[in-house]
Amino acid sequence: MVRPYITSALKVGPLSMMIFFLCLYGIENTNSFRMDDFLMFFLLGSCMTTIMAMVASFVVYGVFELVQKYYHLRLSAPALFHFFLPVLLFGFGSIVAITFLLIDDPFSISLAISSFLSSVFGWCFYCYSKAQVEQALFPYPSRYKKI
């Protein structure tokens, strides 16, 4: 089932770029980009973060899937979401906390916050897509299926 990995990465890529810019804007309290630059950075950044999110989702969520298969947990998508949510929150949360304590750079802090939020949002999207695939929830089935 590769579909949930790809759909969650496609959603998380632009979202993480948006969160990053919002964090940077919130911390510095100034708009450091001109509009043209902003659009270019946003488009290029979104492409890059989508690729990064795809690799990260295969690595992180793939590991979670492997763990649950190794221990024969046989969890449904909502149960899987709740099972690994503490691991994600405390794992990425501790990285954000360490960044806040040790580094006083708005760029690094924004990066840490956006990676934390993107990972958790990505997990939400991934579990949602997985649930859809599990239940075969496609409101508009393709013509090929009908034929």
Add this chain to the structure above:
Amino acid sequence: MSTVAIISLHSGLSILSFGVFVLLFVGHQYLEVQSIFTMLLNSIYSVMATPFIWLQKQFLSRSMASTHNSRANRSQQLTVLRISAVAIPIVGAVIFLSLYASANPVFSQAFNWLSFDSLPFTLFLAFLLAGFFFYHPLKRLNSWHDQQGFQILRQRKPLSHAHPLSLKFEIRTAFILLLLLNLLLFFFNASDLHYLMSGHIPVEGFSHADFVHQGIYTLIVSIVLAISIILYYFRGNINFFQANTTLKKLAYIWIAQNLLLAISSAYKNALYIEEFSLTYKRIGVFVYLLMAIIGLITTYQKLQQKRTLWYLLHINSWCLIVILLINSYVPWDPIITSYNLNKSNEPDYGYLISLSDSNIPTLLPYLNDGLLNDRERSAFEDKIKSFQKEKKSQSWLSWNYQDHLTLQALPKESK
């Protein structure tokens, strides 16, 4: 108690302490546990997870309803339509309002009263409150917590996978390891004490600062190792083995040597402060040493009374909270400022100015003494101005005793 500290001192530590106590209070309301560790982890998890759980629930319940129950699906669709009928026009109006406001200054002036400055803070507060009112505990941690006790119980049934003599060999391994570690620490402590007594640094190119820093790093590693090794070897039936007397004595000696290391490090830190000056990092070293000493004493107690790892976590987390509460009542910034100004020959004015506003009354007499250079002087004046500006923008809800004292100390014309 932490609220009293906020009203009287309004320091960063008192705010941190208040935050921790709010989390503990919420945890205590929902969970029937006495453990700080469990309550704090549950509350932090609830605050972080609740918005995401809501999001997931909304999407999942909608997708499930659409497959199984068409009536529920219709009702949810209606709710979404109702909300979007109001939300979409408001969002559109706000976007156009901001566009028109940036294009026309007269139009912008008419909407000056509309400010989004407090929106991030309000959203952050809503994020926190969601976790408080719709509590989502860590179920696996709580079920693990329910199984824990304070006393180690003897396992009488032989373990099928272990060799019958494994415990005897484990004791032998632990004995050799603790003996070697004791000898090493003894030589380390001896060289350290020799340096402290004579004041002579045997290695060239080393300063007091190097000795203190290296002592602290060694202490951190040594204490964590000491506690984890003791916890590992005294985790089960070794506590009830008749031939464990020598091993226990070695463990006690090692704890005592670690205590000596902590005390010598505290003394070195005091020497360092006397030679240079008092800073937050150096106070942090004292707090860490205090916590290390408490950790070693509780480890001794664990060994003597055959207590579990859970007991150590429980008692040490209570000690940590008490230390945090006590610290929140100490006005560290004025203490650091007055100590450095009175004891240090060349106080670091830049560092003192960078501390919180509570040290303005202590620093104020030095403003016109000519001791500050131009940069420090302008930085201090900026600090006073930003404090006054902040105070003017605040209402009576932000009143606290420390800021009141600072305002009183400022000259009347500058108020």
